[in-house]
Amino acid sequence: GAGVSQSPRYKVAKRGQDVALRCDPISGHVSLFWYQQALGQGPEFLTYFQNEAQLDKSGLPSDRFFAERPEGSVSTLKIQRTQQEDSAVYLCASSLARFGNQPQHFGDGTRLSIL
Amino acid sequence: AQTVTQSQPEMSVQEAETVTLSCTYDTSESDYYLFWYKQPPSRQMILVIRQEAYKQQNATENRFSVNFQKAAKSFSLKISDSQLGDAAMYFCAYRSATLDSSYKLIFGSGTRLLVRP
Numbered sequence: 003g004a005g006v007s008q009s010p011r012y013k014v015a016k017r018g019q020d021v022a023l024r025c026d027p028i029s030g031h032v033s034l035f036w037y038q039q040a041l042g043q044g045p046e047f048l049t050y051f052q053n054e055a056q057l058d059k060s061g062l063p064s065d066r067f068f069a070e071r072p073e074g075s076v077s078t079l080k081i082q083r084t085q086q087e088d089s090a091v092y093l094c095a096s097s098l099a100r101f102g103n104q105p106q107h108f109g110d111g112t113r114l115s116i117l
Numbered sequence: 118a119q120t121v122t123q124s125q126p127e128m129s130v131q132e133a134e135t136v137t138l139s140c141t142y143d144t145s146e147s148d149y150y151l152f153w154y155k156q157p158p159s160r161q162m163i164l165v166i167r168q169e170a171y172k173q174q175n176a177t178e179n180r181f182s183v184n185f186q187k188a189a190k191s192f193s194l195k196i197s198d199s200q201l202g203d204a205a206m207y208f209c210a211y212r213s214a215t216l217d218s219s220y221k222l223i224f225g226s227g228t229r230l231l232v233r234p
């Protein structure tokens with residue numbers, strides 16, 4: 003596709019369940035970012051990949067959050083033992099290159115609701 | 118650490134009029150980029166305009182322009198001839214240009230723009 007694709011668009015899970023969110027970046031984009039957006043707030047950085055290497059995971063809120071990008075394209079954000087405070091929109095973005103002012107292109111996000 | 122502040126939770130403008138959204142930021146870096154993103158209810162963040170800190174000239178994209186005041190660390194967005202389709206959340210964002218950074222975006226809390234017909 004032409005843009006960043008995220009699935010599922012909506013995810014409802016019970017507290018304590020594990021969830022997996024998928025991001026398919028724009029073809030050829032080296033950099034991939036995950037952000038968490040709480041209701042009424044701006045997105046907050048979670049983690050960054052350059053190709054398959056996870057170069058920055060400083061924004062992951064706990065060790066329940068895990069992200070991977072094994073082949074340098076599709077990425078998965080996994081949340082284990084979900085809690086109510088994990089409810090948010092999870093946005094994925096990709097950019098062509100790490101350097102310069104390359105813009106980040108965003109997907110439509112996954113809205114995660116923890117009951 | 119860098120921070121971005123948007124002090125206007127909501128703004129309203131009459132269709133065809135002009136509105137200015139405010140943004141201030143704090144950083145000790147000299148080289149960076151600033152962005153305005155639009156987020157409609159569909160949730161997708163759409164890049165509106167970007168500014169390189171080393172450029173003194175203010176960026177312009179059709180009806181959208183910025184007033185970049187580096188010394189004051191201010192980066193406001195002006196929307197001229199407002200249209201109904203401009204109604205959305207607008208986020209100001211900062212991105213480091215330092216080579217060893219991850220180039221993550223740091224966002225403000227957003228301003229909701231309402232456009233009155």
